Amino acid sequence: MATVEFKGKSFDVDEDGFISSFDQWNPEWVEYVKASEGISELTEEHWKVIHVLQDYYRKHGIAPMVRILTKVTGYKLKYIYELFPSGPGKGACKMAGLPKPTGCV
Amino acid sequence: MAKVPKPSELLLDYALPKAEWMDTKPDFRPGTWCYPGKAKNLDVLQLPHAREWNPPDEDWKLPSNWKEIIFEGLRDCLDKYRSLRIFMDVCVRCGACADKCHFYIGSGDPKNMPVLRAELLRSIYRKEFTTAGKVLGKIAGARELTEDVVKEWFYYFFQCTECRRCSVFCPYGIDTAEITIIGRELLNLLGLNIDWVVGPAANCFMNGNHLGIQPHAFKDMIEFFVDEIEAVNGVRVEPTFNRKGAEILFITPSGDVFADPGTYTLMGYLMLFHEIGLDYTWSTYASEGGNFGLFTNHDTMKKLNAKMYAEAKRLGVKYIIGGECGHMWRVVNQYMDTMNGPADFLEVPVSPITGTVFENARSTKMIHIVEFTADLIKNGKLKLDPSRNDHHNVTYHDSCNPARGMGFFDEPRYVIQNVCNNFHDMPPNTIREQTFCCGSGSGLNTDEFMEMRMRGGLPRANAVRHVHDKYGVNMLSTICAIDRAVLTPLMDYWVPGVGVTGVHELVGNALVMEGETERTTDLRGEPLAGMEDIENEDV
Numbered sequence: 001m002a003t004v005e006f007k008g009k010s011f012d013v014d015e016d017g018f019i020s021s022f023d024q025w026n027p028e029w030v031e032y033v034k035a036s037e038g039i040s041e042l043t044e045e046h047w048k049v050i051h052v053l054q055d056y057y058r059k060h061g062i063a064p065m066v067r068i069l070t071k072v073t074g075y076k077l078k079y080i081y082e083l084f085p086s087g088p089g090k091g092a093c094k095m096a097g098l099p100k101p102t103g104c105v
Numbered sequence: 106m107a108k109v110p111k112p113s114e115l116l117l118d119y120a121l122p123k124a125e126w127m128d129t130k131p132d133f134r135p136g137t138w139c140y141p142g143k144a145k146n147l148d149v150l151q152l153p154h155a156r157e158w159n160p161p162d163e164d165w166k167l168p169s170n171w172k173e174i175i176f177e178g179l180r181d182c183l184d185k186y187r188s189l190r191i192f193m194d195v196c197v198r199c200g201a202c203a204d205k206c207h208f209y210i211g212s213g214d215p216k217n218m219p220v221l222r223a224e225l226l227r228s229i230y231r232k233e234f235t236t237a238g239k240v241l242g243k244i245a246g247a248r249e250l251t252e253d254v255v256k257e258w259f260y261y262f263f264q265c266t267e268c269r270r271c272s273v274f275c276p277y278g279i280d281t282a283e284i285t286i287i288g289r290e291l292l293n294l295l296g297l298n299i300d301w302v303v304g305p306a307a308n309c310f311m312n313g314n315h316l317g318i319q320p321h322a323f324k325d326m327i328e329f330f331v332d333e334i335e336a337v338n339g340v341r342v343e344p345t346f347n348r349k350g351a352e353i354l355f356i357t358p359s360g361d362v363f364a365d366p367g368t369y370t371l372m373g374y375l376m377l378f379h380e381i382g383l384d385y386t387w388s389t390y391a392s393e394g395g396n397f398g399l400f401t402n403h404d405t406m407k408k409l410n411a412k413m414y415a416e417a418k419r420l421g422v423k424y425i426i427g428g429e430c431g432h433m434w435r436v437v438n439q440y441m442d443t444m445n446g447p448a449d450f451l452e453v454p455v456s457p458i459t460g461t462v463f464e465n466a467r468s469t470k471m472i473h474i475v476e477f478t479a480d481l482i483k484n485g486k487l488k489l490d491p492s493r494n495d496h497h498n499v500t501y502h503d504s505c506n507p508a509r510g511m512g513f514f515d516e517p518r519y520v521i522q523n524v525c526n527n528f529h530d531m532p533p534n535t536i537r538e539q540t541f542c543c544g545s546g547s548g549l550n551t552d553e554f555m556e557m558r559m560r561g562g563l564p565r566a567n568a569v570r571h572v573h574d575k576y577g578v579n580m581l582s583t584i585c586a587i588d589r590a591v592l593t594p595l596m597d598y599w600v601p602g603v604g605v606t607g608v609h610e611l612v613g614n615a616l617v618m619e620g621e622t623e624r625t626t627d628l629r630g631e632p633l634a635g636m637e638d639i640e641n642e643d644v
Contacts, residue, residue, distance in 0.1 A: 001157065015140050015553065016106050060322035065363050068329055090552075103305040103315025104360030104367070104395055104430075104550070104586035 006032040018094050025097030033095050038085045046083055049073055053096040063098045107135030109555045117213045127248055131260035133161045136556030139263055139299035149307035154296030171295050172250055176233055178294045182287050189287055192279045193230045202271035207542050208264050211560030216261050219271035219281040225257055226288055259297050262288035268505040268542035290402045302548035306397040309409055313392040314359035320389035326362050330372050339622035342379035344387055351386035354417050357428025358395045360586035367589045369628045370607025380618050381458050391416035394430035400548040410436050411445045424454040425471040429607050431585030435510035442468045459484040479516040482523045488617035491526050495634035497580040498527040500572045503540035504585035517584055517608055524615035529576040535568035545591035559598050566599035573600055582606050
C-alpha cells in the first residue's frame with residue numbers, strides 16, 4: 001500500500017488512489033485529489049455532494065446509491081458528472097474518502 | 106488504473122506466437138489482470154498465506170513449501186472430484202473448443218483457447234500423476250511445476266469467466282469452468298486470489314451480502330424504492346423484513362439493491378409481489394443471492410450458500426424464490442443438493458396463486474422468479490399493458506449460468522414477449538445454450554480489468570449490434586446482476602445507444618396495479634411512448 005504526504009498530512013491509498021480508511025479523511029485530502037480528478041476549483045456544490053456522501057456513510061456504513069445521491073442533493077446525474085468528471089463513484093466517493101462498492105456493481 | 110484503449114485500438118493479432126507455449130510467459134500489462142486479494146479480506150475468509158503482493162512484481166512471496174502445497178492440493182482435488190481426473194485424462198486436443206471462447210476471440214491469445222487453458226494445469230498433472238508424463242516429459246505434454254507456471258495460472262484462470270460455452274462444443278463434455286475452478290482453488294492455497302472476488306466474499310461473511318450493506322441500510326434502501334414506486338403510480342407497497350412465519354423467503358443479488366439499472370428490476374419485484382398479495386419476506390441476513398465463494402474455493406462457496414438455507418429454516422418459510430441472479434443458480438442447481446442439501450425442512454415449491462407445483466425444484470426448494478412470473482402469466486393472473494414498454498425495442502441476453510447451468514431459455518422469453526410488443530432475438534449461435542458471455546463474469550467485473558472485459562465482451566456486443574442495426578433494438582434485457590452492471594459499459598463501448606434492463610423492470614412497467622394512477626413514465630421516470638410531451642416531474 002502506498003502512502004501519500006500532503007500539507008503535513010499522511011494518507012494510505014490503494015491501487016486506484018482511494019484512501020484506505022475513512023478515518024484518515026480530512027479537507028486536505030480533497031485538495032490533494034482535485035487536480036488528478038480534473039477539478040480546477042472546488043465550489044459549494046462540490047462540497048454539498050461530498051457532505052451528503054459522508055453523512056450517509058456515517059449513518060449506513062456504505063456510500064448511498066446514485067439514485068439517493070441525486071435525490072438528496074437535487075442534482076441530476078449529468079450535473080454530478082460535470083462537477084466530478086470521473087463520476088459519483090470514482091470521483092466524488094474518492095474525494096469524500098469512501099471505499100469503492102464491490103460485488104455485482 | 107489502466108487507461109482503456111478506444112475500440113479502434115483493440116486490434117487483434119492472431120499471428121502465431123514466436124515461441125512454443127511452454128516457453129511463452131504472460132505479459133502482466135495493465136488492463137489484463139486484476140488487483141490481488143487484500144490480506145484483510147483473506148483473513149476474514151480464513152484463507153491461508155494472506156500477505157501484500159503484486160502480480161507484476163518478480164517476487165510473489167510464495168510460502169517456502171509452495172510446491173508441496175500445490176501437489177497435495179491437486180492430489181486432494183483428484184481424489185475428491187472424479188470429474189477432474191476425467192477432464193485431465195480425456196482431452197484429445199481436437200480443437201472444437203478453441204474458437205468458442207469469448208476471451209480468445211477478443212484477445213487472440215492462444216492460451217485463452219479453452220484447450221490450452223486446461224493444458225496449463227494438465228501438463229502439471231501429467232508430470233506428477235501419470236507414468237507417461239513422468240517418463241516422457243515434454244513429449245507427453247508434461248512439464249515441471251515452477252513459479253512461472255503459478256504466475257501463468259493466475260493470469261489465465263482469472264481470464265476465464267467460467268461461462269462454459271466451450272463445454273457445449275466439447276465432444277467429451279469437458280467442463281473448462283470446472284478446470285478453472287480447480288485452478289483457482291489451488292491458487293487460493295498459496296494466498297493468490299483477486300480482490301474483486303475476496304472483497305465481496307468477505308463482505309458477505311461479515312454483513313450478509315457482497316456490497317457490505319448492513320441490515321438498517323438494506324431496509325433503508327428497499328424503503329427508498331417503496332417511495333419511488335409510489336411516485337410513479339401512486340401505489341404504496343409494503344415489504345417486510347426478517348418476518349418469521351412468512352410463506353416465502355425472497356433472495357436477490359445485493360447489486361439489485363444498490364446499483365443501476367438493477368434497482369429498477371428490484372422495483373419490479375416489489376410491485377409484482379404486492380399486486381398478487383404474496384406472503385413473503387426479505388432477509389437482512391441472507392441479503393445476497395450471488396455467491397463469490399464459487400470464484401474462490403469450494404469451501405467458501407458452501408458456506409455462503411448455506412446461509413440462505415439457514416435463514417429459510419430460521420424464519421420457517423416453506424420455500425425460497427430467488428431473484429434475477431446469474432451464478433447463484435449454478436450453485437443452487439448444480440452443487441447445493443449434495444453440498445448443503447437435502448433441504449428437507451422446506452416444502453416443494455407450490456405457487457400460492459396458481460397452484461402450480463414446481464417439480465423441477467423438488468430437491469433445492471428454490472425457484473427462479475422468472476419461472477414464477479411466467480407461470481402467473483400463463484395462468485392469466487396478471488393484468489399487463491405491454492404498450493408501456495413500446496419505447497423499448499428489446500433483445501435478450503441469456504445469462505450464462507441460468508442458461509447453461511439450468512437450461513433456462515424459454516421462460517424469460519415468454520415473460521418478455523408478454524410484457525413487450527417489440528422483441529427480436531440475436532442470431533441463434535449467440536443465444537440460448539450457445540450464449541456469449543458478458544465478458545466480466547466470475548468476479549472479473551472490476552474496472553482495472555476493463556480492457557480485457559471489452560475484448561471478452563466483443564462477441565456478445567457484436568450480436569447486439571446486429572439486431573440493433575437490423576431491427577433498431579435499443580434495449581438489452583438480462584437476468585443476472587453482473588450482466589446488468591457490466592453490459593452497460595460494454596454497450597456504451599461497442600454499441601452506443603443500447604440500454605440494459607432486467608426482465609422484472611419490464612414486468613414492472615407493464616404491470617397494471619390495482620388503485621394505480623395513470624402512468625406517464627416508466628420506472629426510470631422516462632416518458633412512455635406517446636407521452637413525451639407531458640410535463641413529468643423528476644422521479
